Amino acid sequence: xxxxxxxxxxxxxLYVLLTISFLVLLVAAILQIAIPLDPKVSASNVxxxxxxxxxxxxxxxxxxxxxxxxxxxxxxxxxIDEDRITIHKGILSKIKQNVPYRAITDFQxxxxxxxxxxxxxxxxxxxxxxxxxxxxxxxxxxxxxxWDDLLEQLRAxxxxxxxxxxxLDTTGLITxxxxxxxxxxxxxxxxxxxxEKEH
Numbered sequence: 001x002x003x004x005x006x007x008x009x010x011x012x013x014l015y016v017l018l019t020i021s022f023l024v025l026l027v028a029a030i031l032q033i034a035i036p037l038d039p040k041v042s043a044s045n046v047x048x049x050x051x052x053x054x055x056x057x058x059x060x061x062x063x064x065x066x067x068x069x070x071x072x073x074x075x076x077x078x079x080i081d082e083d084r085i086t087i088h089k090g091i092l093s094k095i096k097q098n099v100p101y102r103a104i105t106d107f108q109x110x111x112x113x114x115x116x117x118x119x120x121x122x123x124x125x126x127x128x129x130x131x132x133x134x135x136x137x138x139x140x141x142x143x144x145x146x147w148d149d150l151l152e153q154l155r156a157x158x159x160x161x162x163x164x165x166x167x168l169d170t171t172g173l174i175t176x177x178x179x180x181x182x183x184x185x186x187x188x189x190x191x192x193x194x195x196e197k198e199h
Contacts, residue, residue, distance in 0.1 A: 003078040003150070005143025008118040012143075013069045015114050021058045028054040078141050080153070085125065087139055099139050101158045103127040107151060108137065121147040123154070 032046050071091045079086040087097040106126040115121055121144050124137040144150060 001080045003080065003141070003144070005073055005076050005078075006120055006145045008120045008145075009143030010070060010073050012112075012114045012118055012120065013073070014066070015117075017062060017065055017069075021061070024054060024058055024061075073143070076142070080150075080157075082157070085139065085141075085154070087141070097139055099125050099127065101154075102161055104154075104158050107154060109147060109151060110140075120144060123147060123151055 028050055032050055068091065072089070075088070075090060075094075077088045079088070083102075084098050084100045087095075087099070089095050089097070104125055105128050108124040108126065110122045110124055111120075120142075122140050122142040123144060125139040125141070127138045141150075
């Protein structure tokens, strides 16, 4: 099953660009007030130089960022297979990232302020091995509309890999709590009896 991010993901990224632009304008306004240290230099003298530079930087930022974000989202797709999740991404370099269900230990539903406003969500996938990212999650499915149904489907696929009597713990291993503890206890008793007979 192929899933493409919703178009609202691009709108979210535009909101992020707007927020960054607003912060740049705010910093410029603070600098205009703070820079005039000499009585001969007024805030209006600073504004003549500062504001054209600020608006130039913001326009350049939008001209570069918006098309790159659009291309990135257009090339982003998720494939939900029987044994794995595959993420296709990239603009110049195409990346195909496979996350097998047997390696998944946790799912996290993430909805930022912009996500909640637009009605979208992201699902982060955590795996048993050390994640290559600083966030602790190996992959992320962004721009999802029907996230609840998808999250339940993914959880069901992971759960099918494990016996119904077991539970998935944080390391991704199956624990059959009582059976495993009883087996360990029996094994330890056997080792103790063997050691006592030898001595």
